[in-house]
Amino acid sequence: MLEFLKAGGWVMLPIVLLSIVALAIVVERFWTLRRKSVLPPGLGRDVREWAATRQLDPAHIEALRNNSPLGELLAAALDVRDRPREQIKERVEDVGRHVVHRMERFMNMLGSIASVGPLLGLLGTVMGMIRMFLEILQKGIGDANQLAGGIGQALISTAGGLCLAIPALLFHRYLRGRIADYVVEMEQQAMALLDTLDGRERTDRGDDAAAAAPSPGEPQPLQAVALPARGRRGRA
DSSP states (O other): OHHHHHHTOTTHHHHHHHHHHHHHHHHHHHHHTOHHHHSOTTHHHHHHHHHHHTOOOHHHHHHHHTTOHHHHHHHHHHHTTTSOHHHHHHHHHHHHHHHHHHHTTTHHHHHHHHHHHHHHHHHHHHHHHHHHHHHHHHHOSOOHHHHHHHHHHHHHHHHHHHHHHHHHHHHHHHHHHHHHHHHHHHHHHHHHHHHHHHHHHHHHHHHHHHHHSOOTTSOOOOOOOOOOOOOOOOOO
16 A cells, blocks of 8 residues: 555655545544434424423523524524514524534535545546656656556545545445535424414414404593584673
């Protein structure tokens, strides 16, 4: 293996280093983007029950915010639960952008590694071919087997770059797809919570209207009637 790396030339060093970085990113993202860490089972249902029964206090909301990305999104809606629906939705969208940005951490770097890998391999091959042709120019063609061996060594860096780029690209696409699926589910949970908050608000308005309406046996309050003013007669 070491001889293989040496034969590829100096360009194999950055290829190996980028391979280590790509592997670290993939492992870290797989650990961070576990489903139970992003979308804890039953969390959305529990939060909707809290909102419906008014079991909400600052401690509950803060614990929810630190629970998971989904919890942070739902906590943002609960922070402004007394505002109109559109304002709650804007708040959720604003926090959602930050949540998605954190979930996409290192993804641009992984994509860049997938793009740079083949270019590094091609650079190593081109440098190797240039070196080989310069030797041919100085010493002549010589042995055909030696020439074939030189070409093979020059192509090692291309193979190394492809070995780096192919897995990096596959993992990059896979993780992007997983994040997109999480975003869709988080949006669904947030909209379900908004519907719950809307239903609670309508119930509150109905209760207030019922409390303000007089009971059937209760006399109706008198309404003030403006009486016309009588003109004063002048005294003789």
